[in-house]
Amino acid sequence: MPIDKEASRIWRGRIRDILNQQWDPIGGCPADEYDSYVGTVAAMVRDNATDTDLTKYLERAESVHMGFGRFDPERAMTVVASIRALGTAP
Numbered sequence: 001m002p003i004d005k006e007a008s009r010i011w012r013g014r015i016r017d018i019l020n021q022q023w024d025p026i027g028g029c030p031a032d033e034y035d036s037y038v039g040t041v042a043a044m045v046r047d048n049a050t051d052t053d054l055t056k057y058l059e060r061a062e063s064v065h066m067g068f069g070r071f072d073p074e075r076a077m078t079v080v081a082s083i084r085a086l087g088t089a090p
Contacts (some may be wrong), residue, residue, distance in 0.1 A: 001023055003089075004090045005089035007087075007089070008019075008089045008090065011042070011089045012038055012039075012089075012090065014086050015038050015041055015042055015045075015083055015086065016031075016034070016035065016038045017080045018032060018079060018083055019034040019037060019038065019041070019079070020033070020034060022075070022078060022079045022082055023058065023075065023076070023079045025061075025062045025066060025068060025072075027067065029054050037061055040057065041054065041057070041083065042089065044057060045083060045084075045088060045089075046088055050081050051077070051081075051084070054076075054080045054083070055073065055076045055077060055080055058076045058079065059071045059073070059076060
């Protein structure tokens, strides 16, 4: 079955919105601040990564890539639940 590119773009846009609105570890950033994470998160969901794997990815992004010493696992679990609620890419 061919990929519905428009539906996939919309799905990734929704992941972007969740990362910007619910995750946002930096706080009050431009809309494109977390775009570099959208593709990996989308691929992980498509590849059936576990919630734990997704949460660890967000933790690594905050701790290693952004250099924050703090991590809010409850926020990350909420973000993962919201992403899961989107379903997988059409």
